[in-house]
Amino acid sequence: MKPIVIDPGLFIQNRAxxxxxxxxxxxAILNANDIMPTNADGxxxxxxxxxxxxxxGIHQEETxxxxxxxxxxxxxxxxxxxxxxxxxxxxxxxxxxxQEEATRISGIQNVQWLENFPVIFRQxxxxxxHVFLNTNEHYRAMSEVGSRDSxxxxxCQERYPLHHYHRLARLLYELRVLKAPAEVDMxxxxxxxxxxxxxxxxQFVKPGVNECEIEAEFAHEFIRHRxxxxxxxxxxxxxxxxxxxxxxxxxxxxxxxxxxLDVAAGYGNFMSDLTRTIPVSGRFTKxxxxxxxxxxxxxxxxxxxxxxxxxxxxxxxETEELTTGECLRLGLLTPDEVRKQDPNQPAVRKYxxxxxxxxxxxxxxxxxxxxQKIQAGWVLTCEPAIYIKEEGFGVRLENTIAxxxxxxxxxxxxxxxxxxxxxxLMNA
Ligand code: GLY
Ligand code: MN
Ligand code: MN
Numbered sequence: 001m002k003p004i005v006i007d008p009g010l011f012i013q014n015r016a017x018x019x020x021x022x023x024x025x026x027x028a029i030l031n032a033n034d035i036m037p038t039n040a041d042g043x044x045x046x047x048x049x050x051x052x053x054x055x056x057g058i059h060q061e062e063t064x065x066x067x068x069x070x071x072x073x074x075x076x077x078x079x080x081x082x083x084x085x086x087x088x089x090x091x092x093x094x095x096x097x098x099q100e101e102a103t104r105i106s107g108i109q110n111v112q113w114l115e116n117f118p119v120i121f122r123q124x125x126x127x128x129x130h131v132f133l134n135t136n137e138h139y140r141a142m143s144e145v146g147s148r149d150s151x152x153x154x155x156c157q158e159r160y161p162l163h164h165y166h167r168l169a170r171l172l173y174e175l176r177v178l179k180a181p182a183e184v185d186m187x188x189x190x191x192x193x194x195x196x197x198x199x200x201x202x203q204f205v206k207p208g209v210n211e212c213e214i215e216a217e218f219a220h221e222f223i224r225h226r227x228x229x230x231x232x233x234x235x236x237x238x239x240x241x242x243x244x245x246x247x248x249x250x251x252x253x254x255x256x257x258x259x260x261l262d263v264a265a266g267y268g269n270f271m272s273d274l275t276r277t278i279p280v281s282g283r284f285t286k287x288x289x290x291x292x293x294x295x296x297x298x299x300x301x302x303x304x305x306x307x308x309x310x311x312x313x314x315x316x317x318e319t320e321e322l323t324t325g326e327c328l329r330l331g332l333l334t335p336d337e338v339r340k341q342d343p344n345q346p347a348v349r350k351y352x353x354x355x356x357x358x359x360x361x362x363x364x365x366x367x368x369x370x371x372q373k374i375q376a377g378w379v380l381t382c383e384p385a386i387y388i389k390e391e392g393f394g395v396r397l398e399n400t401i402a403x404x405x406x407x408x409x410x411x412x413x414x415x416x417x418x419x420x421x422x423x424x425l426m427n428a
Pocket of ligand 1: 231262273358364383398
């Protein structure tokens with residue numbers, strides 16, 4: 001992830017919003033993510049903890065943030081702890097943040113070296129009663145590995161067993177799901193970069209190209225503009241496009257097939273999410289176009305239905321109802337099958353078996369509690385699909401949508417989605 005300059009006002013505001021949710025005599029501590037090992041002496045590189053980034057804008061490893069908004073000593077109310085640069089670090093790893101640079105990025109005035117953490121932390125613990133610690137509570141996360149935060153929780157509770165401990169995630173998820181205008185602007189920039197990549201490959205895809213060559217074209221466009229893949233890309237031609245998490249991306253694309261592209265850019269820590277399904281030879285067959293148009297109608301219906309007060313499960317149910325209608329028209333379901341269906345397992349799930357929407361922001365599947373109701377300020381994806389294994393193809397379409405007071409705004413409105421426009425661009 002290449003850092004992009006962001007106004008520190010965003011991080012100052014995010015900390016102020018969190019401070020309002022903390023009770024009296026409380027402190028919150030967040031740790032950077034570990035550098036994850038691979039094999040031998042390999043690593044996966046450093047990806048900052050999104051919660052820490054949300055509150056500081058700092059990318060650097062080993063960073064710790066301590067917030068104690070009501071601390072007696074004003075200097076203790078916000079403290080950032082950083083690795084102290086030294087000659088050896090500079091020689092091997094390059095530049096590390098100075099205290100002044102960290103203040104410029106985060107707006108935090110008190111930046112300390114990590115060696116001072118134990119003493120200052122002890123002073124604060126002696127003053128405070130409530131301790132908010134960070135955990136990953138994403139409802140789909142099933143991680144079996146520890147983290148700097150999880151190790152810190154154990155140490156802290158061992159050393160200070162009589163404090164009141166709380167889940168910081170509960171507060172942060174409430175905050176992070178509501179995007180500030182500056183965040184929406186960053187997501188929009190990620191969407192624009194995704195659009196550049198997609199337009200590039202429309203000129204590139206033709207019979208005989210391999211899925212991995214399409215991946216390389218996207219990578220070229222994203223990286224040269226300081227972006228990255230927001231998630232491992234799915235480039236699935238022919239029957240592979242019915243495999244939901246296909247990411248082998250190494251098969252040839254053949255004449256007459258559709259290729260599904262679930263590929264999008266991340267930019268400056270903010271993500272976008274796009275799916276398009278395009279004809280390898282530049283023209284949809286009649287049947288492919290029928291299915292494509294059906295999914296596009298569902299897409300438009302669901303975007304319109306993204307109104308405040310619903311949960312993402314409500315949206316899924318509405319999508320299933322719209323998709324059922326389309327599957328009846330396409331001859332995939334019979335009225336009798338629909339009449340007799342188990343409401344908990346509607347017949348349409350044979351052709352559309354995943355959720356239709358998730359929040360997006362610093363994470364692709366951004367944090368939320370699933371019972372939260374959508375509202376203006378959220379950014380969501382809309383991703384309906386119809387997969388017809390027996391016909392050897394599926395169609396999924398996906399855009400990134402901002403919810404505003406005036407209704408949903410498609411941040412990918414300028415990325416071609418009409419079948420005719422895609423054909424025209426592929427044959428230009
Ligand atoms: N690209 C991941 C998703 O669509 O949810
Ligand atoms: Mn998605
Ligand atoms: Mn996607």
